Amino acid sequence: MAKSSADDDELRRACETAIENKQKVVLSMRVAKCTGMWNKAGKLGRGSAMAKPRVLAISVKTKGKRTKAFLRVMKYSNGGVLEPDKLYKLKHLSKVEVVSNDPSGCTFTLGFDNLRNQSVAPPQWMMRNVDDRNRILLSMLNICRDSGDLPKVxxxxxxxxxxxxKKNTQAIPKPQQTSFQEGFTPVVITETDMQVTVEKELVSQAEEEDMEALLDTYVMDIGEADAFSERLKRELQALEAANVHAIMENETLIHQVLHGLEVASTCVEDMDEWLCMFNIKLRHMREDIESIEAGNNRLEMQSLNNKSLVEELDKLLAKLRMPAEYATCLMGGSFDEASMFDNMESCEWLGSALSSLEVPNLEPCFAKMRAVTEKHSELENMKSTYARRACDFLKKYFTGLVDFMLNDKTYFSQVGQLKKPDHADLRYKSRTYGRLLQHLKSLDKNFLVPLRRAYCSSMNMLLKREAREFAIELRASALLPRNPIVWLEGALNANQSTYEDTSTISEVYTLMLTVFIPVLADECSFFTQFMCFELAPPVPAEDDNNNNDDAGDKGYAGKPTLDMGALNESLQELLDGLQEEFFGLIDWAYKIDPLRCISMHGTTERYLSDKKFDQSGFVHMLLDDMESRIGMLFSRFVDDICHQIERNEKNLRQVGVLSYIPRFAVLATRMEQYVQGQSRDLVDQAYTKLVTIMFVTLDKISQADAKYADVLLLENYAAFQNSVYELANIVPTLVKFYHQASEAYEQACSRFITTIIYYQFEKLFNFARKVEDLITSINPEEIPFQLGVSKSDLRKVIRSNLSGVDKSVAAMYKKMQKNLTSAEELLPSLWDKCKTEFLDKYTVFSQLVAKVYPAENVPGVPEMREILASM
Structure with missing residues (x-):
């Protein structure tokens, strides 16, 4: 017979290792766990899951005199190592059932009465053979019998x-390694602790012998069952009769027993009456005790409630109690600097007192009490009185500080001395009451509205006075040119050296911004913090490009708070009218030198791009207005120049280079000196507008005299190119117009040269054109026989145009020289182009003659090239 896995010591030691809680394994066997149903053929159904290898181990744990037995289900991990899966206590084993559908009888189920989910079918354990099944079941039944509760089998x-x-009490032979059911891994085990013991059998030896003797006595065939049944009935009746006879023989004893029972019954009835009486008394006593306990509980609860009520009333009284020193300070105290500490303490107490009398800091049930409402009204009245007194004092205080500075001339610029605004002393004195403003806002921020308005009004007068005095002294100290500068007017030979230096104007404007823009930004920032405006945190520098362009929201992230509208109104009152002082300085600079608008525009752009002024929204708006003002004045200047250019077309006769061409170069050169890397867009827009008007005006003037139109165009376009050549190398906008003028110059030159050539050799090249037109439709041999292009016509043309070709060429040169106003500059290049154009046309004529009139002699192309070269 194959060795059982219950005798495998290695398997038992592996189970003990997996348990790891110092329990001893008395039996371990490999089994197969299956959850499917057996069919009638004795096989697992199709829908059932595949059997899974498991190990059932019975372990015991001893603690003192008590011993506990467990049934453990072990499973194999991915690495083939045993690990715990399920744990059952054998004292809860209530049922052992062998599956009837398994013909081998090796499959059984175990039922436990402490499982929570009894609706789920228990797993079925399938053993290798019946011996293994009997071995593990007997081990569990023996353990359960020792505990005193046998399960149902x-x-x-x-x-x-x-x-x-009984048959298997002999020693189990030594284990042999054998293979288990397919799908399971065999493990070598030992037989220690797995031998079945029958010291406490289900049926004793004597009982078993009596049963065997009884069965041997009544060994019958199946046919004798009726006789056996009759025999048993007769023996049963005989036994009953013998029992009745024995009872009748003992009648005296029975009477004694009955008498004893009656006496006992009487005693029991008496005892029952006593117990009823005791029960009634105990019930009354219990009711009395319950009544006493209920009264004690009510008294204890009342005592606790009274104690809590006293504590709450003490707290409420503490909230309602007003210190005398605080009341005196709030209702009639002084606002001197020495008394500010007492004022701050009083304000803090008043704020906390008002907060403590409001829900949720105060219980809702107390909020409607008369004492609380009266005290709350008293505190509100005190708050209003104190806030009104503080606001009146601060308005007079701030106004007095500003009036003192306005009356002292040493705070402002004077003749020969520029005075930078210095508000350090004013801010130092104002900060003394900074905390007082914070407390006023916490008490009632509506009291701050008139105070802010008074502060802004006083500071606005001071700032305007400082800006006005500073600007006046700046203008007075500036070195100005003696004569006003007028662009695009005056002599034709005007150049850059005729204009005086006006850099002082730019320096004045730059100094004005350098001094006042930081001052105004600091004033806005100080006012925002000092007057307790709640704003969102500043936007980081990298996110500035995503800010809203609204002046009131610049420099603040997220949605504006409720104070943003009030802040915008206050800042507008603070800075209102200051732009006029800056506008006056800009207008003054424009009247002296309009081109200084370029440098002023660049300076303003630099301040606009400075991130530290983004948080001062109205300072940013002021810079925007100044930039717009400068741009508007510069556009007016450009429009005036355009108007001066357009007036040239009204003249009856225009020859030579127009006056605005060289003057534009002077103007552009000076503008580039003022740009200095800034205001590029402003200057480029001016270039575009001016040059466009110049070219349009030039075209209109040229159309007035068609005879000299090309000469006027080429001379002026050439003059434009020569005058802006150096600037076009560094200014991209002028490069575009330079190329436009170059193309227009080439077109005018081509038309002018063609006119000069045709003036002397019109018949010659008209004849050539007729021949070119005919050669496309008829054969060259037939052309000499056509009207107007015969050989005699050709000879007439040659005699009239080529007989004195050197004189004709000289006349052509003189004609060109006569028409050009600036002959010294343009004549050499134009004459070279004219000779080249004439030679090209004559080459075409010579080729046509050789092709159509081969017998005719005309001067050759080399000969004509020599004649032209000699001129």
């Missing part, structure tokens, strides 16, 4: 199992 004959146990 279904599907197993107890007598048969007892006989098997």
């Amino acid at each position: 279904v599907g197993i004959d107890i007598v048969e199992m007892a006989l098997w146990a």
Whole structure:
């Protein structure tokens, strides 16, 4: 017989290792766990899951005199190592059932009465053979019998199992390694602790012998069952009759027993009456005790409630109590600097007192009490009185500080001395009451509105006075040119050296911004913090490009708070009218030198791009207005120049280079000196507008005299190119117009040269054109026979145009020289182009003559080239 896995010591040690809680494994066997149903053929159904290898181990744990037994289900991990899966206590084993559908009888189920989910079918454990099944079941039944509670056994004959146990009490042979059911891994085990013991059998030896003797006595065939049944009935009747006879023989004893029972019954009835009486008394006593306990509980609860009520009333009284020193300070105290500490303490107490009398800091049930409402009204009245007194004092205080500075001339610029605004002393004195303003806002921020308005009004007068005095002294100290500068007017030979230096104007404007823009930004920032405006945190520098362009929201992230509208109104009152002082300085600079608008525009752009002024929204708006003002004045200047240029077309006769061409170069050169890397867009827009008007005006003037139109165009376009050549190398906008003038110059030159050539050799090249037109439709041999292009016509043309070709060429040169106003500059290049154009046309004529009139002699192309070269 194959060795059982219950005798595998290695398997038992592996189970003990997996348990790891110092329990001893008395039996371990490999089994197969299956959850499917057996069909009638004795096989697992199709829908059932595949059997899974498991190990059932019975372990015991000893603690003192108590011993606990457990049934453990072990499973194999991915690495083939045993690990715990399920744990059952054998004292809860209530049922052992062998599956009837398994013909081998090796499959059984175990039922436990402490499982939570009894609706789920228990797993089925399938053993290798019946011996292994009997071995593990007997081990569990023996342990359960020792604990005093045997489970219900279904599907197993107890007598048969007892006989098997008796038969297998001999020593189990040494284990042999064998293979288990397919799908399971065999493990070598030992037989230690796994031998079945029958010291406490289900049926004793004597009982078993009596049963065997009884069965041997009544060994019958199946046919004698009726006789056996009759015999048993007769013996049962005989036994009953003998029992009745024995009872009748003992009648005296029975009477004695009955008498004893009556006496006992009487005693029991008396005792029942006593117990009823005691029960009634105990019930009354229990009711009295409950009544006493209820009264004690009510008294204890009342005592606790009274204690809590006293504590709450003490707290409420503490909130309602007003210190005398605080009341005196709030209702009639002084606002001197020495008394500010007491004022701050009083304000803090008043704010906390008002907050403590409001829900949720105060219980809702107390909020409607008369004492609380009266005290709250008293505190509100005190708050209003104190806030009104503080606001009146601060308005007079701030106004007095500013009036003192306005009356002292040493705070402002004077003749020969520029005075930079210095508000350090004013801010130092104002900060003394900074905390007072914060407390006023916490008490009632509506009281701050008139105070802010008074502060802004006083500071606005001071700032305007400082800006006005500073600007006046700046203008007075500036070195100005003696004569006003007028662009695009005056002599034709005007150049850059005729204009005086006006850099002082730019320096004045730059100094004005350098001094006042930081001052105004600091004033806005100080006012925002000093007057307790709640704003969102500043936007980081990298996110500035995503800010809203609204002046009131610049420099603040997220949605504006409720104070943003009030802040915008206050800042507008603070800075209102200051732009006029800056505008006056800009207008003054424009009247002296309009081109200084370029440098002023660049300076303003530099301040606009400075991130530290973004948080001062109205300072940013002031800079925007100044930039717009400068741009508007510069556009007016450009429009005036355009108007001066357009007036040239009204003249009856225009020859030579127009006056605005060289003057534009002077103007552009000076503008580039003022740009200095800034205001590029402003200057480029001016270039575009001016040059466009110049070219349009030039075209209109040229159309007035068609005879000299090309000469006027080429001379002026050439003059434009020569005058802006150096600037076009560094200014991209002028490069575009330079190329435009170059193309217009080439077109005018081509038209002018063609006119000069045709003036002397019109018949010659008209004849050539007729021949070119005919050669496309008829053969060259037939052309001499056509009207107007015969050989005699050709000879007439040659005699009239080529007989004195050197004189004709000289006349052509003189004609060109006569028409050009600036002959010294343009004549050499134009004459070279004219000779080249004439030679090209004559080459075409010579080729046509050689092709159509081969017998005719005309001067050759080399000969004509020599004649032209000699001129």
